[in-house]
Amino acid sequence: MSELAERFETHDPGEKQVAEKIRCDACPVMCYIADGRTGACDRYGNVGGRIVRMDPLTILDHAAETGGAVVPFVAEGEAWNGELVNTGRRFVTAIGAGTTYPDYKPAPFIVSQEVEGVDLVTVVTEGIFSYCGVKVKIDTDRHIGDETGIVRSQGEAIGHVTTGEYGSQMLSLGGVHHLTGGSKAEGRATCDALLNLCNRKPVELAIDGGATVIVEAGKAPVIDGKAEHRMRVGCGSATIGMFATQWRGLVDEVVVVDDHITGVVSEHQAGKVLGWEDTGIKIVGRRSTPGRYFKVSEPGLGWGGTTISDPLSILGDWNAKKGARPGLSLLMVSTTGEQFAYYELDDELKPVEKPFPERLQKSVGLIEENCEPALCTVLFIGGAGGSLRAGVTENPVNLTRSVQGLRTYVTVGGAPVYVWPGGGITLMVDVTRVPEGAFGYVPTPALVAPIEFTMRRDDYVRLGGYENEIRSVEDILAKGGEYLNPRRGTGAPVNNPWPPLAQLRRARANGAE
Numbered sequence: 001m002s003e004l005a006e007r008f009e010t011h012d013p014g015e016k017q018v019a020e021k022i023r024c025d026a027c028p029v030m031c032y033i034a035d036g037r038t039g040a041c042d043r044y045g046n047v048g049g050r051i052v053r054m055d056p057l058t059i060l061d062h063a064a065e066t067g068g069a070v071v072p073f074v075a076e077g078e079a080w081n082g083e084l085v086n087t088g089r090r091f092v093t094a095i096g097a098g099t100t101y102p103d104y105k106p107a108p109f110i111v112s113q114e115v116e117g118v119d120l121v122t123v124v125t126e127g128i129f130s131y132c133g134v135k136v137k138i139d140t141d142r143h144i145g146d147e148t149g150i151v152r153s154q155g156e157a158i159g160h161v162t163t164g165e166y167g168s169q170m171l172s173l174g175g176v177h178h179l180t181g182g183s184k185a186e187g188r189a190t191c192d193a194l195l196n197l198c199n200r201k202p203v204e205l206a207i208d209g210g211a212t213v214i215v216e217a218g219k220a221p222v223i224d225g226k227a228e229h230r231m232r233v234g235c236g237s238a239t240i241g242m243f244a245t246q247w248r249g250l251v252d253e254v255v256v257v258d259d260h261i262t263g264v265v266s267e268h269q270a271g272k273v274l275g276w277e278d279t280g281i282k283i284v285g286r287r288s289t290p291g292r293y294f295k296v297s298e299p300g301l302g303w304g305g306t307t308i309s310d311p312l313s314i315l316g317d318w319n320a321k322k323g324a325r326p327g328l329s330l331l332m333v334s335t336t337g338e339q340f341a342y343y344e345l346d347d348e349l350k351p352v353e354k355p356f357p358e359r360l361q362k363s364v365g366l367i368e369e370n371c372e373p374a375l376c377t378v379l380f381i382g383g384a385g386g387s388l389r390a391g392v393t394e395n396p397v398n399l400t401r402s403v404q405g406l407r408t409y410v411t412v413g414g415a416p417v418y419v420w421p422g423g424g425i426t427l428m429v430d431v432t433r434v435p436e437g438a439f440g441y442v443p444t445p446a447l448v449a450p451i452e453f454t455m456r457r458d459d460y461v462r463l464g465g466y467e468n469e470i471r472s473v474e475d476i477l478a479k480g481g482e483y484l485n486p487r488r489g490t491g492a493p494v495n496n497p498w499p500p501l502a503q504l505r506r507a508r509a510n511g512a513e
């Protein structure tokens with residue numbers, strides 16, 4: 001049983017002996033917590049009879065941009081030393097902020113900051129996301145499972161294989177149906193996998209009828225025990241287009257083996273334009289357009305994401321009437337340049353493998369060189385259009401309209417997000433841009449993610465915000481908040497812009513109208 005599952009098991013909100021325990025109200029589980037202990041999610045504890053958020057509130061310092069170096073914690077009651085985080089480029093994230101739950105109260109921190117003459121407000125809270133999941137992009141040509149194939153973690157269904165993208169296999173994991181719509185075990189396994197993926201830990205996923213993949217955000221995928229190194233340079237047809245000139249004069253025919261579009265240079269438009277001679281080659285597959293073939297094999301873990309280990313298996317008989325002749329040279333290569341072989345036709349027009357010639361090494365090397373490293377990308381996707389909006393404004397739909405109208409800028413742990421067009425506030429964020437360990441969970445089950453809303457102060461007041469709750473950064477640093485946890489400063493991730501800057505530019509643009 002996973003650590004997370006054990007906590008689900010051991011938690012009992014209906015415990016009878018609650019006399020010396022105090023209730024945590026930060027989620028619907030309502031743990032009763034004994035002094036010195038933490039609740040089921042480990043995020044809140046009973047410290048001397050008071051509910052305390054156990055992780056520090058994280059404040060990013062964008063001037064330092066140290067890439068994550070953390071300055072020492074500032075204990076409750078101590079003054080902020082101001083050395084690192086006193087630059088005017090601070091951002092109070094929601095990491096460690098606590099939640100708005102129950103939703104009748106304002107968000108834990110509503111922060112004001114004047115930036116380049118504009119008064120901004122950032123509303124900071126840790127959202128509880130029952131409607132959430134991750135989209136996983138796995139850079140590989142290898143077939144890891146059929147579209148709609150079930151993806152499992154700890155034996156439970158937690159998602160499915162979705163539409164493949166260019167050079168990548170895609171998974172859609174989590175979502176409310178797996179979190180809450182199946183068995184308890186399914187919900188727990190889903191929550192566990194999502195939490196680990198979002199916190200950039202490795203997770204082993206097994207696909208029904210397909211491969212076992214270890215996914216870790218920002219790292220190479222491991223497919224059936226083998227680490228993937230390269231993302232393909234392009235499909236077989238694109239590879240022909242890119243490298244046809246490199247091969248001209250060095251070899252008579254080139255076949256780029258690909259599960260999707262296998263390319264043949266002598267027939268391909270690129271080859272024709274360059275004056276490539278016919279070779280009488282025959283590809284076993286479905287011809288789409290000249291020099292582009294679909295379905296030369298079944299999808300698999302072999303050459304170019306096919307099942308092929310012997311590339312000659314996709315060739316039919318060579319036709320002498322169409323240019324085949326003894327001695328004709330043939331290069332066969334995969335879309336990553338990892339597999340390649342060289343052949344010459346014998347007197348009976350059968351290809352015979354020969355030592356790979358020096359003259360072709362450079363072009364194969366160029367394919368490899370043009371391949372990017374294979375990575376796993378994990379995007380957290382969550383719906384913030386629900387009750388947490390009540391912690392921002394007394395009239396929740398105003399927040400939705402403000403986000404949709406680009407007057408409110410949304411971040412997750414200070415990282416920029418993509419907000420889907422249309423109704424609600426459905427956002428996506430690259431978890432590698434969010435400070436490490438930012439995601440949590442509650443056993444309902446649901447994920448907890450930091451979320452910040454930044455806007456002009458006058459806009460905030462106009463949309464029905466809690467004006468009386470607005471505090472300065474200095475005050476927050478010095479006094480903290482309701483959950484009594486310390487504050488810590490950390491250098492902002494180097495590739496994240498200072499969150500309100502985009503908002504500021506928009507505000508200026510609006511003001512100029």
Ligand code: SF4
Pocket residue numbers: 024025026027028029030031038039040041042043044045442443
């Ligand atoms: S699960 Fe966590 S947030 Fe929910 S009541 Fe228990 S300690 Fe509080």
